Amino acid sequence: MTDVLINATGVRVTRSGRDLLHDVDLTVRRGEHWALLGPNGAGKSTLLAVLGATGHPTAGTVEVLGRRLGRVDVRELREHIGHVDPRHRMLSPLSVLETVLTGLTGTTDLMVRWEPTAAQVEAAEQHVADVGLTARRDARWPVLSQGERGRTLIARALMSEPQLLLLDEPATGLDVAAREHLLETVDALRHRHPELGSVMVTHHLEDLPASTSHAMLLRDGAVVARGTADEVITSSAVSHAFDFPLAILRSEGRWAARRSA
Numbered sequence: 667m668t669d670v671l672i673n674a675t676g677v678r679v680t681r682s683g684r685d686l687l688h689d690v691d692l693t694v695r696r697g698e699h700w701a702l703l704g705p706n707g708a709g710k711s712t713l714l715a716v717l718g719a720t721g722h723p724t725a726g727t728v729e730v731l732g733r734r735l736g737r738v739d740v741r742e743l744r745e746h747i748g749h750v751d752p753r754h755r756m757l758s759p760l761s762v763l764e765t766v767l768t769g770l771t772g773t774t775d776l777m778v779r780w781e782p783t784a785a786q787v788e789a790a791e792q793h794v795a796d797v798g799l800t801a802r803r804d805a806r807w808p809v810l811s812q813g814e815r816g817r818t819l820i821a822r823a824l825m826s827e828p829q830l831l832l833l834d835e836p837a838t839g840l841d842v843a844a845r846e847h848l849l850e851t852v853d854a855l856r857h858r859h860p861e862l863g864s865v866m867v868t869h870h871l872e873d874l875p876a877s878t879s880h881a882m883l884l885r886d887g888a889v890v891a892r893g894t895a896d897e898v899i900t901s902s903a904v905s906h907a908f909d910f911p912l913a914i915l916r917s918e919g920r921w922a923a924r925r926s927a
């Protein structure tokens with residue numbers, strides 16, 4: 667199988683007569699971990715929805731995992747994509763382990779009359795361990811901290827053994843320790859699954875894991891820069907995208923931004 671996970675060309679998304687995205691090209695290969703960066707309203711979530719087969723492009727072609735959007739059963743395609751959305755709505759107070767198991771059915775609740783096999787429970791327990799939540803496996807969603815919820819949703823996304831992982835602002839709302847823990851979790855899973863590719867949306871460069879290999883900057887629905895993280899996450903490109911003078915600092919593989927003098 668080809669190592670191209672996403673091949674998007676000339677993507678335009680028009681809603682209510684307005685272009686939210688235009689002329690967006692993106693190729694994501696196995697082992698690549700993309701950051702999708704840009705100011706509020708730039709179109710990041712709109713693009714992530716298209717890549718996750720939950721939003722439809724108005725024009726352009728989008729191939730995800732070798733399937734062309736508009737020509738495939740999107741429900742079947744979504745089963746192969748791990749989508750970590752912090753706005754995930756929980757209907758019942760499921761435990762961490764139960765929430766992770768819902769990743770197999772792609773539902774927000776456990777399905778009635780559905781019983782996981784022993785092997786599936788074992789896999790769920792392994793993913794719970796991998797995100798550092800074994801001690802919290804029976805804790806219920808309403809009492810989980812924001813960081814624990816984020817890590818639970820990553821473990822949930824891994825249940826379907828996805829080839830592509832989409833992460834929408836996973837560090838938003840976390841304190842600095844919880845953020846660092848979450849980013850370590852993301853780094854570790856990328857290391858453990860070298861065949862995986864991922865796209866992470868974030869507003870803050872400080873929220874990027876060190877394993878970020880590529881980046882795309884969006885502004886007003888258009889691509890400002892796209893390429894390796896080193897090429898793209900520069901003071902001039904990021905300042906242009908955010909329309910604000912920023913100095914980008916890189917230290918021990920991580921990024922930080924501050925107003926430039």
Ligand SMILES: Nc1ncnc2c1ncn2[C@@H]1O[C@H](COP(=O)(O)OP(=O)(O)OP(=O)(O)O)[C@@H](O)[C@H]1O
Binds near residue numbers: 682684707708710713
């Ligand atoms: N269904 C819609 N109809 C009209 N406009 C929309 C629709 N959905 C989103 N928008 C607008 O499209 C623009 C891009 O939204 P999007 O959520 O993709 O941006 P974003 O880069 O993810 O922003 P943020 O950083 O604030 O989350 C915004 O101005 C938003 O208000």
